[in-house]
Amino acid sequence: MRNNTYDVVIIGAGPVGENVADHIVQGGLSAAIVERELVGGECSYWACMPTKALLRSGSALRAARQVAGAREAVTGSLDAAAVLARRDSFASHWKDDGQVSWLDSAGITLVRGQGRISGEQTVEVTGADGAVISLTARHAVVVATGSGALLPDIAGLRESKPWTSREAAAAESVPARLVIIGGGVVATEMATAWSSLGSAVTVLALHGVLHLAEPFAGEHVVKSLEEAGASVRVGAEAASVERNADGTVRITLTDGEQLDADELLVAIGRTPNTQDIGLDAVGLKAGGWLTVDDTLRVIDEGGAPVGGGWLYAAGDVNRRALVTHQGKYQARAVGDVIVARAKGEPVEDAPWGRHVATADERAVPQVVFTDPEVASVGLTAAAADAAGLRTRVIDYNLAAISGSALHAEGYRGHARMVVDEDRRVIVGFTLVGPDVAELIHAATIAVVGEVPIDRLWHAVPAFPTVSEIWLRLLEAYGR
Template sequence: MSTHTYDVVVIGAGPVGENVADRVAQGGLSAAVVERELVGGECSYWACMPTKALLRGGAALRAARQVPGAREAVTGDLDVVAVLRRRDSFASHWKDDGQVAWLEQVGVPLYRGHGRISSARVVEVTGEDGTTTTLNARCAVVVATGSGALVPDIEGLRRARPWTSREAAATSAVPGRLAVIGGGVVASEMATAFAALGASVTVLARDGVLPSAEPFAGEHVVESLRESGVSVRLGAEAVSVKRADDGTVSLTLTDGEQVEADEVLVAVGRTPNTRDIGLDTVGLTPGAWLTVDDTLRVTGEDGTPLDGGWLYAAGDVNRRVLLTHQGKYQARAVGDVIVARAKDEPVERGRWGRHVATSDERAVPQVVFTDPEVASVGLTAAAAEAAGLRIRVVDHDLAALAGSSLHAEGYHGRARMVVDEDRKVIVGFTLVGPDVAELLHAATIAVVGEVPLDRLWHAVPAFPTVSEVWLRLLEAYGR
């Protein structure tokens, strides 16, 4: 057994853990990270990058077919082997050499193995060979272990060896028939991807498609999925699943109907990776989400930080926002606050303090890479009303723009801004349409910066672009 001491020990070397360590190192403190799998985490190998690589080929082909001249140049369908090969490259062939080299470059030691908190400010790392290393943290331990796919208690489901998002992202072959349980982001994106790759896809969306988004977003996606041949079963729920000896899967629905498939993908939510990281040794519940204060310190049931305030949690594991970019944002905030406290510098709180993750509350940007794309930031109209805001909703048809008609023949989409009438600022913005993801950051700046509508009139969109929707929304709102 060996023992080492650092200012900060980070459990988890995904994008969040990497950014915490980097921020701490930039602040002049020493840091070490612990990782039991691949450095780079879920996003690099089983989520953001490989899944978007799976989706991009189909999106590019659809875009080409919507433009006369380009349409005539397209003579075939997707090359599935080439798509999977490109996916492999974006997943770095499930090797983390590049990520490890980056850690070495920034001077952050990596300890491979299972990290477990053994007492206050102490993490024990058990390697694959059984050897144990003790890491002492002078200032803080940060939990950045992320989340895993939730597999619900449906009869026979676990025995049927279902796909989760990991298996879907890393598959080496496209199944002939794919059944998807769920209707959220992962379910919608993977249904889009595998339909484009040639699978016959059935989506069992008990709670609807994209239920957390503006209702029109889910409606557009359902319409497009059905046009691409996907069977979208709204309100459908599986009560049992069975895999036969020949490998096929049978799902029984609540009404007794049978759905047959070659693979079943479960995409109904996430669960925290906290079951065996030693939470019990510091009075917390193993397997639970971690509650944090406004500086991302872990708190107990009474809402106060643990003795000494040494334990922090960033990313999915604190359940504030389960998105990679928000986790990295939290990582920057928590890294800065740890450095400030270590140096006895004041911690900046308040709405815009850099030591608090304020955008997690009402300014979260998100893109769903379906066809059409769904891009949103801030509150939906329903969420804004539930928050007690007096709002006005303004919609515009994206197809009515000169830029969208140039972008693609038959462009179909919609934009919505939600205005706080008391402050005359935008608190929510949603776009649905082809390639709207790249329009989102303008809305994010408007929401986060609380730019007054009167000021936005002076942000003139270039013509002819789809960004002209900003002018049309302001015109619809009036002066």
């Protein structure tokens, strides 16, 4: 066993862990990062990048077909092999040489293997050859191990070896028939991607489609999927799954109906990757989500920092916001607060302070890259009501904007603004429509900055753009 001492040890070298380490070394401390798979993590190889690459070709083709002149230039359908090859390039062909090179250039030490907390400020790393390295952290250990796909307890499901988000993102061929269990972000994005590539897709959405978003979001996405030839079965539930000898899959529903498919994708949620990282060594339950304080230190059931405050958790594992950009946002706060505490500098832990992730609770932006796209930030109308806010909800038909008609023929979309009437600031904003992803940051700034409605009147949108929706919503709200 070899011993190494660093200021900070990070378990998990995905985007979150990499950003923590970067802020640590930029702050003048040393950092070691532990990774058991590919440096770059889920986002780089099995989530954000490859999935959006799968989706982009279909999106570009649909956009061309919605504009006269461009439509006539399109003479064929998607080239599935070319789409998959492009996807492979964005996943770096599942090789992490570039990411490893970046760690080296940044002065961050990479230790490959399974990292486990073994005691006070110590992490043991078991390599592929069985050799064990013991790492000691002078100041902090950060858990940034992310999350994995959740598999429900359906008879025969695990034995049938279904696709999870990983297999769906990395598949080498297009299944003729694809059944998807789930109605959330992964389910709808993959339904969009694979149907555009030629799969006959059936979505089994027990709890509805995008049920955590504003209701109109799911309605638009369902309509578009069905127009693309997919079948969306809201309320349908799988009772059992069987992988046949010929490799196909049979799904039996609770009402007795049977569906046959070439592949089955399960996309019902996520579970934390904390099963084998040594949480029991610090009195925590293995496999559970980690609870953190405002500065992202792991706390116990009584609310006290574990071990006196040396253990932190950033990204999916703390369940605050399961999206990569929020994990990276947390990582910046974690890296900076560890440096501040190590150097005895003031900790800025008031709301919106440098060392806290306030936006996780108030202003999380998210884009669902379906057709049409769904972009949102902050609270839905229902969530704002549940929070006890006195709100006013303003809706507007996005297709009625001059810029929308120019953008695409037959443009369909919707916008909603949720206003806190007591403070006259926006607390929630949702857009549904083609290419609305690029509009959401303006709403994010308005929500984070708590820009008064009266001041927003002076933020004049350029004409003719889809951003004119801001003026129309304000006009509907009134002065």
